[in-house]
Amino acid sequence: MAEIRINLEPNVNGVLVFSPGDTLRGNAELIVQTPKRMREFYIHIVGEAIANWSSSGCHSTTIYTGKEPLIDFKMTVLGEENGPKFMSDPGAYKCEYAFKLPDNIPYSLEESGWIFDSYSGTIAYRVEAVVDNPYKMSKKIEFIVTRHDDLNLYPELKLPLKIVKQKIFPLFFKNDEILDMIVSIPYTGFSINQRIPVTVEYKNESTVDIRQTVVKFIRILTLVFPKEENPKIKTKESVVCEGRTHGCLAKNSIIIPIELVVPNLSTSNDMFCKVVSITYVIQIVAEIDSAFQTNKKVRIPVTIGKVPIRFEDQVQNNNTQ
Structure with a gap:
C-alpha cells in the first residue's frame, strides 16, 4: 500500500493564482506502508493548451485535437526515468520543489460551446506527484496563471x-x-x-x-x-x-x-x-x-x-x- 500527498503554497493573497515569473513552491510525499515495487517517484509541473472540435459529415464525424506543450518540468525523487524496477522500503519519502514560471506562457483559459458541432479550447496548468510502478499512480493540484501584459x-x-x-x-x-x-x-x-x-x-x-x-x-x-x-x-x-x-x-x-x-x-x-x-x-x-x-x-x-x-x-x- 502507498499514499501520495502533494502541496502547493498559495500566493500572498492565499489563492493558487500565479503570474509568469512567479516561483511555485511546495512539497510532495510518498508514504509506503509495505514494500512496493516501482520504477520512479517524481514531481511533474505541466502546462498545456488543448484544442478539440468535431466536424460531422454525411456518414461520419471527424474529431480534431491540437496540443501545444507550455511547461514540462520534471524532478525525480526516487529511482530514475525508464530505469529498472526496485523495491522501496516502508517509510515516508518527502521532498520540496521550486520552479519559476516562464515569462512567455499564456493565461489559463477554458472555453467550450456548439457551432453545428462541439468545440473546446483549454489552457491549463497543474503540479502532480507520480509513482511509476509500472502503471502510474498520481495526485495533482491545478493552479491558475494570469497575465498583466504591458x-x-x-x-x-x-x-x-x-x-x-x-x-x-x-x-x-x-x-x-x-x-x-x-x-x-x-x-x-x-x-x-x-x-x-x-x-x-x-x-x-x-x-x-x-x-x-x-x-x-x-x-x-x-x-x-x-x-x-x-x-x-x-x-x-x-x-x-x-x-x-x-x-x-x-x-x-x-x-x-x-x-x-x-x-x-x-x-x-x-x-x-x-x-x-x-x-x-x-x-x-x-x-x-x-x-x-x-x-x-x-x-x-x-x-x-x-x-x-x-x-x-x-x-x-x-x-x-
Whole structure:
C-alpha cells in the first residue's frame, strides 16, 4: 500500500493564482506502508493548451485535437526515468520543489460551446506527484496563471494603421463608378476601459448611397490542429459591442469619427499560444443602399492588454508636473 500527498503554497493573497515569473513552491510525499515495487517517484509541473472540435459529415464525424506543450518540468525523487524496477522500503519519502514560471506562457483559459458541432479550447496548468510502478499512480493540484501584459513592450502597437478598400460599381456603356473607403486608427494596442478612436472616410463617386456604417468589436477564438502539411483551423467569433452611425450620400465625401470603449474582457494571447488563441478585430461595414450591390467590409486587428500604451508626450507631461 502507498499514499501520495502533494502541496502547493498559495500566493500572498492565499489563492493558487500565479503570474509568469512567479516561483511555485511546495512539497510532495510518498508514504509506503509495505514494500512496493516501482520504477520512479517524481514531481511533474505541466502546462498545456488543448484544442478539440468535431466536424460531422454525411456518414461520419471527424474529431480534431491540437496540443501545444507550455511547461514540462520534471524532478525525480526516487529511482530514475525508464530505469529498472526496485523495491522501496516502508517509510515516508518527502521532498520540496521550486520552479519559476516562464515569462512567455499564456493565461489559463477554458472555453467550450456548439457551432453545428462541439468545440473546446483549454489552457491549463497543474503540479502532480507520480509513482511509476509500472502503471502510474498520481495526485495533482491545478493552479491558475494570469497575465498583466504591458503593451509598451511591443513597439509595433504604437504605430498607426490605415486600410484602404475600393468598391467598383460596373455600368454598361459608361465609366465604372468608384467608392473609396478609408479606415484608420492611431495605434493598435489598447487596455481595459480605454477608448478606441477609429476614423472612417468615404469618397463616394458613385450614384449609390451608403445607408449607414456598422461598427463591431469582435472577439475571435481560434483553435488549431497543427498538422504539418494541412493544418486545420476553427474559429468562433462573438460580438463584444457594436454601434451604428450615418453613411454617405451619392457623389459625396465625409469623414466619420467613431469611438469604442474596451469592456472588461480577456486579453489577447496569440503572442504566447498558437493552438488556442484569443484575438480581436474592429469591423467596419458600409451598408450599400442597393439590393443589387454587396456591402463593403474592413477589419482592423487590435491587441488588448492590461497596461496601456504611454507615448513620449505623456511621459514628459508627467515628469514636468
